[in-house]
Amino acid sequence: MNLSPTAQATLLLTCYFSKASNENAKPLTNAEWGRFALWLKEKSITPADLLVQDPAPLLQGWFDSRISAERIIELLNRGHSLALAMEKWQRAGLWVVTRSDPEYPRRLKQRLKTDSPPVLFGGGNKDLLNAGGLAVIGSRNASNSDLAFTDEVGAKAAFENIAIVSGGARGVDETAMLGAIRSGGAVIGVMADSLLKAATSSKWRKGLMDGHTVLVSPFYPEAGFSAGNAMARNKYIYCLADSSLVIHSGKKGGTLNGAEENLKKAWVPLWVKQTDDKDAANADLVGKGGHWLEEYGSNFAVADLFNIASRHVEQASLEQADLFSMPEQPGLLDEPEIKAPIEQVQLEAEHTSEEKVLEAEEQGNSSNVTISDSSESKAGPIGFYQLFIEELNRLAQEPIKLEDLIEQTKLHKSQLTDWLKRAEDEGAVKKLNHPVRYKIENNK
Numbered sequence: 001m002n003l004s005p006t007a008q009a010t011l012l013l014t015c016y017f018s019k020a021s022n023e024n025a026k027p028l029t030n031a032e033w034g035r036f037a038l039w040l041k042e043k044s045i046t047p048a049d050l051l052v053q054d055p056a057p058l059l060q061g062w063f064d065s066r067i068s069a070e071r072i073i074e075l076l077n078r079g080h081s082l083a084l085a086m087e088k089w090q091r092a093g094l095w096v097v098t099r100s101d102p103e104y105p106r107r108l109k110q111r112l113k114t115d116s117p118p119v120l121f122g123g124g125n126k127d128l129l130n131a132g133g134l135a136v137i138g139s140r141n142a143s144n145s146d147l148a149f150t151d152e153v154g155a156k157a158a159f160e161n162i163a164i165v166s167g168g169a170r171g172v173d174e175t176a177m178l179g180a181i182r183s184g185g186a187v188i189g190v191m192a193d194s195l196l197k198a199a200t201s202s203k204w205r206k207g208l209m210d211g212h213t214v215l216v217s218p219f220y221p222e223a224g225f226s227a228g229n230a231m232a233r234n235k236y237i238y239c240l241a242d243s244s245l246v247i248h249s250g251k252k253g254g255t256l257n258g259a260e261e262n263l264k265k266a267w268v269p270l271w272v273k274q275t276d277d278k279d280a281a282n283a284d285l286v287g288k289g290g291h292w293l294e295e296y297g298s299n300f301a302v303a304d305l306f307n308i309a310s311r312h313v314e315q316a317s318l319e320q321a322d323l324f325s326m327p328e329q330p331g332l333l334d335e336p337e338i339k340a341p342i343e344q345v346q347l348e349a350e351h352t353s354e355e356k357v358l359e360a361e362e363q364g365n366s367s368n369v370t371i372s373d374s375s376e377s378k379a380g381p382i383g384f385y386q387l388f389i390e391e392l393n394r395l396a397q398e399p400i401k402l403e404d405l406i407e408q409t410k411l412h413k414s415q416l417t418d419w420l421k422r423a424e425d426e427g428a429v430k431k432l433n434h435p436v437r438y439k440i441e442n443n444k
Helices: 005-014 030-042 069-076 079-091 106-115 126-130 144-159 172-182 195-199 202-209 227-232 234-239 254-265 282-287 302-306 318-324 341-345 353-363 373-379 384-395 402-409 413-425
Strands: 094-098 119-124 134-137 164-166 187-190 213-217 243-246 270-273 291-293 429-432 437-440
Touching: 005 030, 005 069, 005 079, 005 094, 005 119, 030 106, 079 094, 094 126, 094 195, 106 234, 119 126, 119 195, 119 202, 126 187, 126 213, 134 144, 134 172, 134 234, 134 254, 134 302, 144 164, 144 172, 144 302, 164 172, 172 187, 172 202, 195 202, 195 213, 202 213, 227 234, 227 254, 234 254, 243 254, 243 302, 254 270, 254 282, 254 413, 270 282, 384 402, 384 413, 384 437, 402 413, 402 437, 413 429
Parallel strands: 134 164, 134 243, 164 187, 187 213, 243 270, 270 291
Antiparallel strands: 094 119, 119 213, 429 437
């Protein structure tokens, strides 16, 4: 595997190459890597410089209570371990993509910024990483009727040339993916553990061999199951897709947590299958902003879940309705055709310190990387959050209470407080205390 110096440095600093207990220095977490990469950017140092030069002089002036220069140097000195691991993984058909590579999923960068994993391990067709598609999520112990419905969704997605994005776990995940593979459809599997084993499994062989499947993981390819990793990968499933469908959610667990996080962050629309199971949390998710999936019978089309201007979304979650019908924004829903929901909910790219971290990595590979996401995003349609800010400019010229904002915008409280916090962090709104009120910052 021909790795660029930037990719090598990123791997050395952020990845395990053997069981975690055997590693002397702990690799940097996403947050730690983000802080360090930003510092490198500010010092005009690329990750590759740390390999081609003596890193000690370059690290002069680096101070962090959790990331010592000694730790960084020790991680960089694992070249032999990296070479052995890469040879083993390559023999099994695995590859590596870093944030500096053009194949890296642009949706992860756009939605997660520096929380996107610096390295992705994978097997299969890399091109599918940017295919988008429908995320299908649900319980490991779903009912037979739910699994039959899930299999139908996978097959229909294949027929409609829409990729299925899921987590590869037993139950709903596996059923959706195999349903699509059997029908020749595209599949993106985000694995929480055992990627190396999965890449050589007969279960996924057909899809991997015919180029219609990619299995990917941000975790050590030989890692065993970890509840923490399983929870952490949920956001990657949503963020690699353009829309999502929850088949069945329990009252607690990964399906519920992942769906709630997606609703809070507004990554992609969330559809929820109707169920008679009184122990399911499906109705709870709709109450928090999800949309009921109507029973289409033989007319069911997966593509219906991708058109946010369709009649199925207009009545769901009234919190969005008033924003879309604002008189200040004429014609927002007058487009003759909306092909991809990601373009509608995409937040306009902002040149923040987080993006500088990504730039630092990309510049380290500038000779063979072309990134156009920023210009693409700026040309795209306005998103939900921007609509909220426009409405806030009208409502919060004078200090306004949270309860009054809820009444005026018809937003769910959790969604409103999340967007208010973001607006406050961006300096667009000021939070006043005693009592708590919000006022737009007109100088922004």
